[in-house]
Amino acid sequence: MSAMTEAAGDAFVITKRNLIKIKRVPDLLVFTTLSPIMFVLLFAYVFGSAINVPGVGYKEFLIAGIFVQTVVFGSTFTGYSLAEDLQKGIIDRFRSLPMAPSAVLYGRTLSDVVNNVISLAVMALTGLLVGWRIHTSFAGAVLGFVLILLFAYAISWVMALVGLLVRTPEIVNNAAFIVIFPLTFIANTFVPTNNFPEPLKTFANWNPVSAVTQAAREQFGNTSPLLPVPDVWALQHAVAYSLIWVILLLVVFIPLSIRQYGKAASR
Amino acid sequence: MTNAIEAEGLIKKYGDVVALDGLDLEVAEGTVMGLLGPNGAGKTTTVRILTTLLVPDAGRATVVGHDVVSDARALRRVIGLSGQNAAVDEHLTGFENLDMVGRLYHLGRTRSRERAHELLERFDLVEAGGRPAKGYSGGMRRRLDLAAALVAEPPVLFLDEPTTGLDPRGRLGMWDVIADLVRGGTTLLLTTQYLEEADRLADKIAVIDHGTVIAQGTADELKAQVGGERIEFTLTDAGQIGAACAALASLGSGAARTDASARRVTLPVDGGAAVLVAAIRELDAAGIAVQDVGLRRPTLDDVFLSLTGHAAEIEAEQADDEPDTGQQDSSQQDSSQQKEVASR
Known part of the structure; x- marks a missing residue:
């Protein structure tokens, strides 16, 4: 067996192991399905009652933002799970086996894509129920979802590194919260950025979360003719800018995480 | 006889804390070596280096001829490790745990399943094999963890405190399992804080403290050193x-x-x-x-306390000339005896 096939086989074994856990721990499934429903309903009706986005209903505007925010938060699960495996000594077992060193991380990040797919599906259904619609083609919709998942996958690798660096899973959640909350709020996710004060506005316009959200809105046909796209390159070329970030994050964090995995010691 | 495990001058520091301070160790093929020492003596660090989980700061070590640093991947094919905190995945069933480990040793789908069934049977886990390990007792988890270490039938086995945390019955059961295992010719490195365990299972015992081997020999030889x-x-x-x-x-x-x-x-x-x-x-x-x-008669307790307990306390307490009279007095033993033993 070549090294590549062997590594892929190992990653598949780990992915399967992680997916069994989703099946066995119902709490996790509740987290991945109920909280997205809650977010869609909360934002749609609480914020939606006060926020007016010209030319398009708030629910139309909101959904792509909620999608992006939820999957970015969802990717912290990658770091949480790795920190937990490290704490419980399972990583020690894996590291003492003649398996590909990258397999645990590829397996982890891939099974977390499944988590995010479940979240997205649930949110999309809830969105459709509260009045969100896709106005473009099937291909456009697929592209929108794929872009969101790719971005979440890249963030997963950032979280993987965090998970391997800290000592307890809880720290991953706390650390991620401090970074991800501002990252997903200082953006065009929930409100248009036009009225943001400088320098928040500049940050929001170059924030990759904004670009991914903008790209998804474009692909779903949820943009408003009365709400011009801010005149910055990042948002004018939202798809390209999003992909640049995805590639950048993967190129930097995949090797860093794999290196840290090789050094990771429990306790 | 060739050595299955060789370590020479292993040094490992964590910041200012010296975990291993030039540890030497040789374990002959097919024998059981007991690493005996108090908490923090460096037992686990030694096992982690020999199983490629940690890279030593200095020194070299080989397992069946494979260097722990430069030949780590090949080394992992010939070892099995059962760690201190039973590293089984509690959400997987006993069977799924063993099957997964088999796949990761690249035994192939069919062989992994066969082997998982064999091991469940051998470790008396057939009934529990279909249930998630979360519901297992401490003893069952340990047995499953040990079974996982044996999936690839490795010639060298590392057991880090295999009975810590088990009740007396669980401990006796585990001893039987381990004794049975080494009869098959596996080389075993076992760490333990229990003298009785080392006495019962090990052919040779290395007493380690502050990151070095301070005495080595069979249980009888060690007892003879005390008197x-x-x-x-x-x-x-x-x-x-x-x-x-x-x-x-x-x-x-x-x-x-x-x-x-x-x-x-x-x-x-x-x-x-x-x-x-x-x-x-x-x-x-x-x-x-x-x-x-x-x-x-001197027990390994006497040996242990005279070597480690004393060494730990001598700095704080003025040693007097009280000779070795066993356990009660061991905290006040003559330092010359300790030096003599350590110099062997």
Whole structure:
């Protein structure tokens, strides 16, 4: 067996192991399905009652933002799970086996894509129920979802590194919260950025979360003719800018995480 | 005989803390080596280096000829590790755990499943095999963890404190399993804090403390380093100590030692129970009342405490000339004895 096939086989074994856990721990499934429903309903009706986005209903505007925010938060699960495996000594077992060193991380990040797919599906259904619609083609919709998942996958690798660096899973959640909350709020996710004060506005316009959200809105046909796209390159070329970030994050964090995995010691 | 495990001058530091301070170790093929030492002595660090989980700061080590650093991947094919905190995935069933490990050793789908069934049977987990490991008792988890280490039938096995945290029954069960296993010719490195465990399972014992091996040998050799048999008398009247010594003089293999405050006379002897009987007769004939008497053989506890317990306390406490009289006094033993043992 070549090294590549062997590594892929190992990653598949780990992915399967992680997916069994989703099946066995119902709490996790509740987290991945109920909280997205809650977010869609909360934002749609609480914020939606006060926020007016010209030319398009708030629910139309909101959904792509909620999608992006939820999957970015969802990717912290990658770091949480790795920190937990490290704490419980399972990583020690894996590291003492003649398996590909990258397999645990590829397996982890891939099974977390499944988590995010479940979240997205649930949110999309809830969105459709509260009045969100896709106005473009099937291909456009697929592209929108794929872009969101790719971005979440890249963030997963950032979280993987965090998970391997800290000592307890809880720290991953706390650390991620401090970074991800501002990252997903200082953006065009929930409100248009036009009225943001400088320098928040500049940050929001170059924030990759904004670009991914903008790209998804474009692909779903949820943009408003009365709400011009801010005149910055990042948002004018939202798809390209999003992909640049995805590639950048993967190129930097995949090797860093794999290196840290090789050094990771429990306790 | 060739060595399955060789380590030379291993050094590992965590910041200012020296975990291993030039540790040397050789384990002959097909034998059981017990690494005995208190918490923090460096046992686990040694195992982690030998199983490629940690890279040493200095020194070299090989397992079946594979270097732990430069040849780590090949080394992992020939070892099995069962760690301190039973590293089984609690959400997977017993079967799924073993099957997964088999796949990761690249045994192939069919062989992995076969092997998982074999091991569940061998470790008395057939009934539990279909349930998530979350519901297993501590002993069952340990057995599953050990089974996972055996999936690829590795020639060298590392067990890091395999019975820590088990109740006495679980511990006895685990001992049987391990004893059974090494009969098949597996080389085993076992770490433990329990002397009884090392005594029972290991062919050779290395006592480690502060990151180095301070004594090494078979259980009997180590006991011999502490000293032979002795009889301990506790007299009713401390005033008779002198008379007792005189009466016993011809029976001992060395001079009797006395402790007036404890009304105690300790006599080193050769010949065990027969000498004990003769000694009691002599004392009786001399009219010396004895409150308590006992024949004592050195235990590994004596060895352990004389080597490690003492070493830990000597800095704080002024060692006096109290000779070795077993457990109660071991905290005050003569430092020269410790040095002598350490220099071997």
